[in-house]
Structure formats: structure tokens, C-alpha cells
Amino acid sequence: MKGYWHFTAISVAIGFLSLYFNSYWALGSLLIWLFYLYYSERLGKVTIILSLAFTLFFITYIPIIDDEAVENYPPEANQLTGRIIGNINATSEKIDFILHDNSSETKLLVFYFPDKEEYNPIENHPDIKHGATCVIHGKIELPDRSRNPGQFDYRNYLLTKGITHQIIVDSLAEVQCEGSSFLNRIFMTRKFLLKHVEKNVSKETAAWLSALVLGNDSLLNEETVELFQRWSLSHILAISGLHVGLVVAFIYFLLIKLNLFTKEKAEWIMILFLPVYALIAGGEPSVWRASTMVLIFILLSKSKLNFSGTDILSIVFILLIFFDKYIVYHVGFQLSFIVTFGIILSKKWIFTSSSSLLQVLKISFVAQMMILPLQLAYFSTFQPLSILLNVIIVPYFSFIVIPLMFLLLIFSPFSVVTSVFDAVFIQVHQQVLYFVEWIDRVLNFPWIIGPLPVLLALLYYFLFFIFMNKLQKEQLKQAFKYGFGITVLIMCFAIRPYLSPVGTITMLDIGQGDAFVMELPYRKAVIFIDAGARFTFEDMEPTDNVYKQVIKPYLYSRGISHVDALFLTHEDIDHVGSVSYMIEELNIEKIVTSNIYELSDETKLFWKKNDIELLQVERNDNLMIGDQSIHVLAPYKNNGSANENSLVLHTNLGGKDWLFTGDIGVDEEKEILRTYPNLTVDILKVAHHGSNTSTDRKFVNQLKPAYGLISVGETNSYGHPNPVVIETLQSGEVHVLRTDLDGAVQFRFKNGDGSFYKFLP
CATH class of the missing domain: 1.10.287 (Helix Hairpins)
Structure with missing residues (x-):
């Protein structure tokens, strides 16, 4: 073998x-x-x-994940007895840990959200520790699931860790524990080191030291993490082979050069130390992969056995899955192994170059090409220029930042030395981050093409492995042919929407708000009608949650970065709150509002700076977006409030007449009936989330819609949709589709015929 x-x-x-x-x-x-x-x-x-x-x-x-097969606990179940497994994660915002339920043999995630007045509440409950047996009182529930295409599925994510349910406790007094495990000492050591770092170095340095040495990236700025993710630099933040190699080399050097132990004993010390370090460094798959590879390499060397790098990597791959059958679902596990595998297979080609810079460029190229299908699968986007940026940033972190972080940890008890290193690091590191941010502003041209189907992903790897094989054999003409084939494959996939006769209209589930997306056949246009957001009750300002968690993932999964027109029905946050976030990251050609829509000078200037055309329309205007005609039915005058002044739009798409009504009330419905007495529609967007201020019986009876779409938040505090409205629609034989029950609702059509699809089963 x-x-x-x-x-x-x-x-x-x-x-x-x-x-x-x-x-x-x-x-x-x-x-x-x-x-x-x-x-x-x-x-x-x-x-x-x-x-x-x-x-x-x-x-x-290996278990197959099926979130439909998960059975809920009985409603009366509110107490569990189990054992704490894994690390206890404690921040100022939340405390969580995994509990293994003794009775059901399942794993649950236990949450506690401290009050703002509480300071470090976990310190007052030292009995909550790894291996402790606990009795917990709390509400047992299923985690939230994805409600939109492209949205992160939290329930599925927990299932890939073997966690089926979650418990939210109101107080840590409801968690009564006793006992612990041997591993708790290792986790307590990690906790001590993290606190020690925060106490002895500056806040910025502590964030990087904790991430790069101890595997805790929670202190890093969220914008920095997203920046690294956009440029495929996230692997730098994951502890891997370089970190493990530095630790092993340093300790081994000390043990041998200081004559503390013989070479034989030093090797056994390293074998015992590596699993401990993997846990102290966070226990992520990348650090386990690197630590286990080094451990097996030492054991094979002691046994006088000579195995290749691919053999060792493959054995580690099999062993890690055997010891943790869920690890194969971990993104870090997948990325770590596939990149390492690609680099090992390509080492002959990489090291034919005598130039170190060229070697780093080749490693960066292989790594980025190996992760491309996974990058698209998880993020739907790829940054081609990241290959070049990695050439600059990876050596900087490898030879300067990471060694310096280890030195800072070692010398942290000596404040004079630490303060000097700390100050120098901050000065240099800030400039490097400024450089990356400048690159992000000037050269950020990502490919947003959506996830590759599995067949194309396998074909991609098949072509890439042959391409690399030809390069190593210096058969450059053959290599060029396969490289060209890879390019054609990616380009064909990227232009697939422009070749597809299928169009869609999607009512996204953004909670209590509206967001509709029209995608015309052959991608002739992408049209938005409203883009709502949630807001904070403290200052009534919109948050970016809906954009980041729903709108952006959906658009990226569909390969959309350009919006031809964004219609804003009225000014309420639940209809327009995500617009500013969309403008910052997407290319929006024009925004359409009514001529009564109130716009501040600041908003107009912001839109103008982003080269967005503003169209303000009135009743009976007709707009052509791509080859789609959209007719404006209202408002015809200022009715005194944003809801009543909503833009009402009529269009025919997929062989169906659609009416989008914003948040109009009964009086505006009557005006539409008076002005357009022969108006009928097939699909009605029910106004104001199903409030009883709209959807009058006469309105429904004249329009005679076959379907009524209600965009409404699950268990919202307004009681929407109102039972009277539902009864009115049902008596009119209108089939109701609503986001609180169905999740996102999508109408897919081709050549004048289409069907509705609900995201939730």
C-alpha cells in the first residue's frame, strides 16, 4: 500500500x-x-x-444530514441531564456549550445571553466546565432553518456537528453541574492563555495573537474578517501546518540544543505534546490535520518507515473521519485537505523554480485553483486577483506576523519587551491592512457566479489535475489545452443565466417586510421591488441583517451583481431599509420611486455618487426595463402618509398579470377600481402584509386573482395577516402563499407558462 x-x-x-x-x-x-x-x-x-x-x-x-428527519422534544420537556462536551465559549454577549443528553443520546447546544449589567457571569459558575454532568432547565427547541434560497442554514450547520436541538436558559442558575474531565485542564489552560494575552498586550495585538496562536478569532474586527474572506485570505486566520511547524521546531530546538533531553525522548515529548497543542489552539480541523501529520511523520521516522507526503495526508484524512464522523462536513476540514493535497501533488512543479517569489506565486496559484469549487459552493463568489494578493500577504504573515505572535506570547510576562514588540507590530500591521483595504477599494472585481453543480466541480478537478500533470512533465502545449478547457468550463457556467429561457419572480422571506426579485429570461434584466430591513428600537435605524443574511446570499447564489431597476414603493424601513447596503456592494443602474416619495438631499447625493439614475414616476407612466413593460397605477395624488402613497405596479410576466400594491389602504384600492374598472390580475401582492387596513372584499372580487402573496414575519407582533383578510381571500377562491408559513416563494416560468414553488416543505 x-x-x-x-x-x-x-x-x-x-x-x-x-x-x-x-x-x-x-x-x-x-x-x-x-x-x-x-x-x-x-x-x-x-x-x-x-x-x-x-x-x-x-x-x-458517516451520517447523512436530513433536517426533516429530526424529531422535536415533547412540548412539556424542559429539563435535561447530560454531560458537557467540547469547549465552553464565553463572551460578553453570550455563553454556549454542547451538552450530550443522557436519555436520548443526542447533542444539544445550550445558550445563555447575559444582561448588559452582568460582568463575566461564567466566573460565578465555576462548576460549568468540560466533562461536568449537568441538570439543565430551559426551553428545548429546534434551531432556525434557512427560509430563503442561498441563505445560511443554521439548523443544517448544527446537524453537521451532530447537534439536533438548542436550549436557551434564562439564568445560569438553571444549569447545575458537578464533576469534570481530564481534558478540562487543557481547556482551562487555553482560557488562562486567552485572558493572559488580553491583559498583557494591546487590544488590537491581542485579537491577532488569539487568532493566530490560540485559534480564537472572535476578537478580530468583523470588517477585517470579511475583507480576508473576500480576498481568499481566510486560510491565514486558520491555524495550520505553518503554525504547528513553528511550534514543533521551536520546542524541539530548545529540548535538544539546551541538552534537556535526548533526541529519542524529545521526539516522544513532541508526540505527547501535539494533541495537547491541537486542543489549546482551538481544535479546528486544520490544526488537527497539521498536528496529526507531524505526529505520524515522527512515528514513521522512529519506525524507519518511509511514506510519501500524499500517503501521510491520506492516512490522516481517514483517521480524522474515523474519530469524528461529522468532521467531513466541516468547511475548514475540506479546504485544509484539498489545498494540502494539491500542493503536495504539485511540489515538483513548484520547486523547479529557483526564485522564492516564483515558488510562493505557484503555491498561491495551486491553492486558489484547488479551492475554487468549494469557494463558489460556500460563498458563490471568487476573486481572481486574490492569487496575486496572497503572494504578498502570505509571506508577510508566515515570516513576520505569526513568528512575532509566538514571541509575544512567550515574552508576555516581560512588559518592557512586550510593549516594544507590540508597538512595532501595530505600526507595521496597520499599514499592511491599509494596503489590503486600498486594494479592496480599487481592484475589487469579484466573479459572482453562484455554486458549481457537483458534476461540473468534478469535471473541473479532473481537468485541473491533468493540467498540473502536464505542467510537471513540461508538456506546455498540452497543459495550455487543459487550462483553456478549465477557463471555458468556468465561463460557460458564468454565462448560463444569459442562455436560459427560464425566468423567476421571488418573494424573499425577510420577516416583516417586502423584497421581490424579478429575473427575466436570458438575464435581460434583474428588477427589485422593495428591499426592506429590520430596525433597532433604540434609534429606529435599519440594520444590515436582512441584506447580509437574505438578500445578498440570494443574489450571489443566483450569480447576480447587477440590478437594472430597483422600485421603492414608499419610505418605510420594512420596504427600503436595505437599499443603502445594496448600493454599497452591488451595481444598481436606476432607482424608481413615485413623484411623491420624500427624498433627502443626502440620499440623492449618495445615489448620484454611485452613478444611480433616479426616476420619479406618476400614475399611467409606463416603463421598459429590459424588454419588460411595467405600468404605474398609483399614486395619483399625495394621500398624506407613506403607506397610502405607495407605488402600485402592474405587469405581465410568465403569462400572468401581476399587481404589486406596496402598503396601500382601502381608499387607494377603491381609487384603483374607479380608475381601472376593467382591471383583473392573476397574482396579487396583498397590501400591507395582510393588514385589515387593506384588501377590501370589493377589491378582491373585481381583480379575481388566482394567487395572493403575503410577505409577513413569522409570529410578528402586529397579528398579520389579519384573519378577516385571509377569510376575504379564501372566499374569493384566492390561493394564499405567505412567507411566514412557506418561506420564500418563487414563480418560475418559461414561454408564458409557470408554477409557484415554496422554499419550506
Whole structure:
């Protein structure tokens, strides 16, 4: 098996993918591939048998995530007895830990949200620690699930960690624990080091030291984390091989050079130390991967066995899945292994260059190309210029920042030395971050194309591996052909919306607010009608939650970065609160409002600076957006309030007549009936979230809609939709679709015919 373990690891990976995507063709392809290698005498019987045996075992061992199969606890269940597993995460905003329920053998996430007046409440409850057996009183509930396409699915995320439910306790007094585990000492050491760092260095330095040495990035500025994510620099924040290598080299050097231990004993100390360091460094998959690789390398060296890097990586891959069957779902696990695998396979090509700069450029190229399908799968976007930025930033962190962070931790008890290092680091590091931010402002041209289908992702890797093979053999013409094939594959996928005859209209579930997205066939235009937001009750200002959690993920998953027109029905935050956030990140061509819409000079200037055309329309105006005609029916005069002055739009799309009514009231409905006595529609956007101030019976009876769309928040405090409105619609034989029950609602059409689809089952 020496030199062939990667075939077994790849077989396990393909077996998992076939099960995850329910694709038996992938499993069949794996069998054909293995037997082809056997009959072509490239693999022996032992390798084939082990590969099939491991694949079969892990197919039955790795759990398949199905959030529909999770059963809820009985409503009366409010007490659990279990054991705390994993680390206890405590910040000023929340405390959480994982509890293993003794009775159901399931894992639950326990939350406590301290009051602002409470200072470090976890310190008053030292009995809450790893391994403790606890009795907990609280409400057991299912975590929130995704309610929109592209939205982060929190319930599914917890299920990939084996966590089925969550408990929110009102007080830590409701958590009564006793006992602990041996590992608690390691977690307490980590906690001590984190506090020690915060106490002895500046706030900014502490954030970077905690992230790069102790695996805690919670102190880092959110904007910085997002900046690194946009430019594919997030791997720098994950403790991996470089960090582990520095720690091992430093400790091993001290043990040997100071004559503290013999080489033999020093190696055994490192073997015992590496798992401990993995836990102190946060226990993420990347640090486990690096630590286990070093550990196995030392063991093999002591046994006089010579295994290749791909063999060691493959064995570690299999071992980590065996010890944690959920780890395969972890994004860090996937990225860490696929990048390391790509670099090991490409090392011959990388190190043919004598220039260190060129070697770093090649490593950056391989790493970015290896993660491209995963980058698109999780973020729907890719920054091509990140390859070049990585060449600059990675060496800076590798040779300056990370070693300096370890030195700061070592010398932190000596305040004089620490203060000097701290001050120098802040001065230099701020300039580097300013440089990255400048690059982000000037050269931020991301590809927003959505996630690759699994078939195309596999084809991409197939072409890329052949491309790299040809490069290593210096068959440059052949390599160019496969590189061109990769480019064509990505470009064809990127332009797929412009070749598709299918159009969509999506009512996003943004809670108590409106956001409709029209995508015309062949991507002739993308049209928004309203883009609401939540707001803070302290200052009644909109927050970016809806944009970041719903609107942006949806648009990115659809490969949308350009909006041809954004219609704003009226000024309320639940209809326009996300507009400013959209303008900052998207290319919006024009904004359309009524001529009564109140606009401040500041807003007009902001739109103008972003090259947005402002159109203010009135009743009977007709607009052409792409090849879509949109007719304005209201308002016809100033009715005295934002709701009554709502823009009312009529259009025909997918063979259906649509009416978007904003938040108009009964009087405005009557005016529309008086002005357009022959108006009928197929789909009615029910006004004002189903409030009883709208949707009069006469209005419904004349329009005769087949469907009524209600955008309304789940368990909202306004009682929307009003039962009278629902009864009115039902008596008019209107089929009601509502976001509080159905999640996002999408109408997909082709050639004048279409159907509605609900996101929630």
C-alpha cells in the first residue's frame, strides 16, 4: 500500500459524495475507475480491496444530514441531564456549550445571553466546565432553518456537528453541574492563555495573537474578517501546518540544543505534546490535520518507515473521519485537505523554480485553483486577483506576523519587551491592512457566479489535475489545452443565466417586510421591488441583517451583481431599509420611486455618487426595463402618509398579470377600481402584509386573482395577516402563499407558462 494510500482516500471521498448527493452514478464511476486501474496493472489487489472496504465502511459510518428527519422534544420537556462536551465559549454577549443528553443520546447546544449589567457571569459558575454532568432547565427547541434560497442554514450547520436541538436558559442558575474531565485542564489552560494575552498586550495585538496562536478569532474586527474572506485570505486566520511547524521546531530546538533531553525522548515529548497543542489552539480541523501529520511523520521516522507526503495526508484524512464522523462536513476540514493535497501533488512543479517569489506565486496559484469549487459552493463568489494578493500577504504573515505572535506570547510576562514588540507590530500591521483595504477599494472585481453543480466541480478537478500533470512533465502545449478547457468550463457556467429561457419572480422571506426579485429570461434584466430591513428600537435605524443574511446570499447564489431597476414603493424601513447596503456592494443602474416619495438631499447625493439614475414616476407612466413593460397605477395624488402613497405596479410576466400594491389602504384600492374598472390580475401582492387596513372584499372580487402573496414575519407582533383578510381571500377562491408559513416563494416560468414553488416543505 505504500505510495497508494491516496487512492483509498479519494475512494472514501467519492463514496461520501455519492451518498451525500444521492448519486449512484458516482459510486458506479468509482468502481469502474478502480477496476480499470486494476486491469491496467496500475493498482494491486490489496489496494483495490482496502479502497472498497474503507469506502463501504465509511458510507455506512458517516451520517447523512436530513433536517426533516429530526424529531422535536415533547412540548412539556424542559429539563435535561447530560454531560458537557467540547469547549465552553464565553463572551460578553453570550455563553454556549454542547451538552450530550443522557436519555436520548443526542447533542444539544445550550445558550445563555447575559444582561448588559452582568460582568463575566461564567466566573460565578465555576462548576460549568468540560466533562461536568449537568441538570439543565430551559426551553428545548429546534434551531432556525434557512427560509430563503442561498441563505445560511443554521439548523443544517448544527446537524453537521451532530447537534439536533438548542436550549436557551434564562439564568445560569438553571444549569447545575458537578464533576469534570481530564481534558478540562487543557481547556482551562487555553482560557488562562486567552485572558493572559488580553491583559498583557494591546487590544488590537491581542485579537491577532488569539487568532493566530490560540485559534480564537472572535476578537478580530468583523470588517477585517470579511475583507480576508473576500480576498481568499481566510486560510491565514486558520491555524495550520505553518503554525504547528513553528511550534514543533521551536520546542524541539530548545529540548535538544539546551541538552534537556535526548533526541529519542524529545521526539516522544513532541508526540505527547501535539494533541495537547491541537486542543489549546482551538481544535479546528486544520490544526488537527497539521498536528496529526507531524505526529505520524515522527512515528514513521522512529519506525524507519518511509511514506510519501500524499500517503501521510491520506492516512490522516481517514483517521480524522474515523474519530469524528461529522468532521467531513466541516468547511475548514475540506479546504485544509484539498489545498494540502494539491500542493503536495504539485511540489515538483513548484520547486523547479529557483526564485522564492516564483515558488510562493505557484503555491498561491495551486491553492486558489484547488479551492475554487468549494469557494463558489460556500460563498458563490471568487476573486481572481486574490492569487496575486496572497503572494504578498502570505509571506508577510508566515515570516513576520505569526513568528512575532509566538514571541509575544512567550515574552508576555516581560512588559518592557512586550510593549516594544507590540508597538512595532501595530505600526507595521496597520499599514499592511491599509494596503489590503486600498486594494479592496480599487481592484475589487469579484466573479459572482453562484455554486458549481457537483458534476461540473468534478469535471473541473479532473481537468485541473491533468493540467498540473502536464505542467510537471513540461508538456506546455498540452497543459495550455487543459487550462483553456478549465477557463471555458468556468465561463460557460458564468454565462448560463444569459442562455436560459427560464425566468423567476421571488418573494424573499425577510420577516416583516417586502423584497421581490424579478429575473427575466436570458438575464435581460434583474428588477427589485422593495428591499426592506429590520430596525433597532433604540434609534429606529435599519440594520444590515436582512441584506447580509437574505438578500445578498440570494443574489450571489443566483450569480447576480447587477440590478437594472430597483422600485421603492414608499419610505418605510420594512420596504427600503436595505437599499443603502445594496448600493454599497452591488451595481444598481436606476432607482424608481413615485413623484411623491420624500427624498433627502443626502440620499440623492449618495445615489448620484454611485452613478444611480433616479426616476420619479406618476400614475399611467409606463416603463421598459429590459424588454419588460411595467405600468404605474398609483399614486395619483399625495394621500398624506407613506403607506397610502405607495407605488402600485402592474405587469405581465410568465403569462400572468401581476399587481404589486406596496402598503396601500382601502381608499387607494377603491381609487384603483374607479380608475381601472376593467382591471383583473392573476397574482396579487396583498397590501400591507395582510393588514385589515387593506384588501377590501370589493377589491378582491373585481381583480379575481388566482394567487395572493403575503410577505409577513413569522409570529410578528402586529397579528398579520389579519384573519378577516385571509377569510376575504379564501372566499374569493384566492390561493394564499405567505412567507411566514412557506418561506420564500418563487414563480418560475418559461414561454408564458409557470408554477409557484415554496422554499419550506
